[in-house]
């Protein structure tokens with residue numbers, strides 16, 4: 001049986017071939033030359049502020065598991081609301097086929113807000129890393145389940161050379177152990193975050209216990225990001241207590257008619 005992840009990765013290979021026929025990688029490299037330095041996503045996500053942990057707020061119209069999440073979808077307006085409500089960074093889905101995202105959304109968001117922006121996509125090829133840099137992304141997602149370790153590391157190194165932060169995502173123990181030391185022990189580790197996805201991409205079920213269990217195996221939790229299935233202030237507090245640096249929240253914010261109020265609900269101001 002092919003999993004959704006395998007299906008998406010197969011689509012990506014075709015997309016990369018099509019796109020590089022239109023714009024060769026050499027042309028992208030030329031466009032990247034002389035661009036201003038990216039914003040420091042790593043710092044924004046790991047810094048100790050006034051909140052119990054930091055927020056990466058996601059701009060996501062649809063997903064394979066949920067279908068269309070938000071009908072009234074204006075990516076720039078959503079990102080502005082996130083910024084005004086005190087999010088620390090933005091994640092923007094750029095996959096078109098499965099998530100109805102776009103690199104154009106990322107470009108527009110990057111110009112409209114001051115926050116650093118993550119390219120949320122299924123990155124399997126250096127071409128997409130250059131593309132992210134040219135579009136103005138400050139960080140990229142790398143999903144451990146998508147790639148052999150040597151390819152993952154090559155993409156991590158390329159991203160770091162381009163001054164991009166990498167968010168390396170795992171879902172299970174096996175992959176955590178496989179990549180843990182590469183992230184934590186990475187020579188330029190100041191640019192790598194370790195994401196724990198609470199959603200099982202095979203079943204689409206989310207379980208915050210995934211982060212709670214896996215965090216136990218990570219000594220330095222200051223680079224951990226807990227992703228998916230976060231809906232309440234209680235969820236956020238539990239993850240803060242487990243010592244993670246940040247949460248990545250999409251659906252519960254996107255489903256809310258009042259995004260700013262939902263951010264405040266997830267991060268209630270401290271009393272007293």
Ligand SMILES: O=P(O)(O)OC[C@@H](O)[C@@H](O)c1c[nH]c2ccccc12
Pocket residue numbers: 058060120121122143169197227228229230248249250251252
């Ligand atoms: O909408 P949620 O449950 O808050 O989850 C956000 C984010 O973690 C999720 O969109 C995600 C996590 N890893 C991914 C990889 C690809 C696409 C999407 C994702």
